[in-house]
Amino acid sequence: LAAYFEDLGGSVHTDYEVKRLDDLPPARAYVFDTSPTALARIAGFGGHYANYRYGPGVFKIDYALDGPVPWTAPEARAAGTVQIGADSGEIGAALRAASREGRAPDAPFLITVQPGVADPTRAPAGKHVFWAYGHVPNGWTGDLTDAMERQLERYAPGFRDRVLARATAGPPELAARNANYVGGDIASGAVSGLQLLLRPRLSLFPYATPHPAVFICSSATPPGPGVHGMSGHNAAKAVWRRLRQA
Template identity: 75%
Template sequence: MPSMRDAVVVGAGPNGLTAAVELARRGMTVEVFEARDTVGGGARTEELTLPGFRHDPCSAVHPLGAGSPVFRALPLERYGLTWLHPELAMAQPFDDGTAAVLAHSVGETAMSLGPHDAGRYRKLVAPYTGRWDTLAADFLTVPWDGVPGGPLTLARFGAVGLPPVSWLLRRFRDDRARALFAGLAAHVMAPLSTPATSGLALVFALAAHAHGWPLARGGSQAIADALAAYLRDLGGVVHTGVEVRRIDELPPARAYVFDTSPSALARIAGLGNAFAGFRHGAAAFKIDYALDGPVPWTAPEARRAGTVHLGASTAEIATALEAAAGGRKAPEVPFLITAQPTLVDPERAPEGKHVYWAYGHVPNGWDGDLTDAVERQIERFAPGFRDLVLARAVAGPPELAARNANYVGGDIACGAFTGLQTLLRPRPARVPYATPHPAVYLCSSAAWPGPGVHGMVGHNAAKAVWRRLRQS
């Protein structure tokens, strides 16, 4: 008879690998099964365009990565992970050639918002400045699971963060500041009227002031590779190129942990309609570029930023998000989140060349072509951009879903931010990671605290598994 493992993990994305590492650190026997030939999930790096150009098919910049409580507790730097910090975390250019910025310095950020809102910004972030580690540990774990490390700070944050970001925008007089926060909230791919988007936008801002918005040297693959290497040193086993269709194809184990979509977990584990109420949200339309030179931004601040948001006003951003969430047609003027990896990591392209990464929001499952609209928006703030394009790799919702089965309909957030699902992911439950089967758990971004390469869903799910196994 095959030996009984303590845990088997399905899916080798950052959360699945983190869950496996956390269990292995506690002395448990762990095996991981990944359908692709390499580990990575949403943290991969590949030559998508031309030889020598190393692109990130999904995540590129990691606002919650360097400041992740679990990543900071793991010796990932010993396994090749190095965070690279651009001079500015993010810039958001406007049509007049100026830009708002998100810098490590609160003062520099505040001053970029103009004289009327600089003080308002300082007042907003002051209660949390210098408290990131405690706030992140409380915010990124299940709120009712234990006593918060900073209960007063968390309560104050909740009072500000639980309303929609549209409420937070009222604090500011001018649209520069409002557009900056609208762009931060847009990372969750939901309308600005969505509850709790104030908190999500504020978390991104505070992350920049605490640990930055870094990139991983060599690409996001370095994060997954470091986790996998550490897991192997702990005695864990990683199998790649193995697509799991039924749970009885896996080795016997005391627990099965799925870094998959809820629907895939239900199908593989035979749980029927256990997650029938789970909803997927708007999708991404992504383009990776090989460029003959740096992006020719009009605003000088954008030339120093690892991330550049392209949305010239709050109204423009709101219209784009509402169109994508409405499920009918793509926005005519998309809001874009773009990244410039070779600004800080020139070895990811041949000498003098660059890689560039951009995506806009479209309805779930949309099968059109947004390329022209994306490039018009880039050209608006960087005239001459198209002249630099050597090659492009275009991925709409069908292609994104084919690359990563967790991105159902191209939903890279792994679940809509709507209704109770905004906070109670994947469904209301005391233990969000548990399922109707006592030995089956979910550890993907579909569960709290949601998307982003931070490993905290895997950490939290592993904690739930460890607690159960300790009692059995």
């Protein structure tokens, strides 16, 4: 994508945190792939997005393993992604604990990924990389490692014996790595109630902002996270319509 963009005359700059609109050169349009909160700060929009709500955070563990995850279920051994929850009751309780009750779940619902199933070059021969995350309250600072590994041991007995190294990251660490993950919310905003689709605020023009040349295109805009690329696609169309009017 970057090469295609450069072929069209664009240039890509990385390792630069935009703190103010003035950091950017003059342009007809600025499209921010940021959280609404950050955009309000950068572009001086005050409380324009003050009603925007953030959802639960996540706690993520990256593993180096000395063998594949010893799943009991043969189907799980061949799957790129394995989601762990005993039943809808347990999954619901875990998500409620993190999003409404302000506490970490005892039996977290886990999303796990074993990239080596599709790409064996991710780890040296015979070794494996693996990662998992579970939901925790926004901004939570505890350690979910033990609860997560208890869940993994339920479905993959002997998992802990395969761990060579682990790197953990809770909400503060995730937010430090990516400013869009406010309080560790990897969906850049609660995906519930009206905000499921009406984000970042109730508006016929969700990609527009109080500044005529500034637009927002992150997963904080429709159709939201989980529909990768479409927020940017829609925002680009909104920019195009605005430029044609000018």
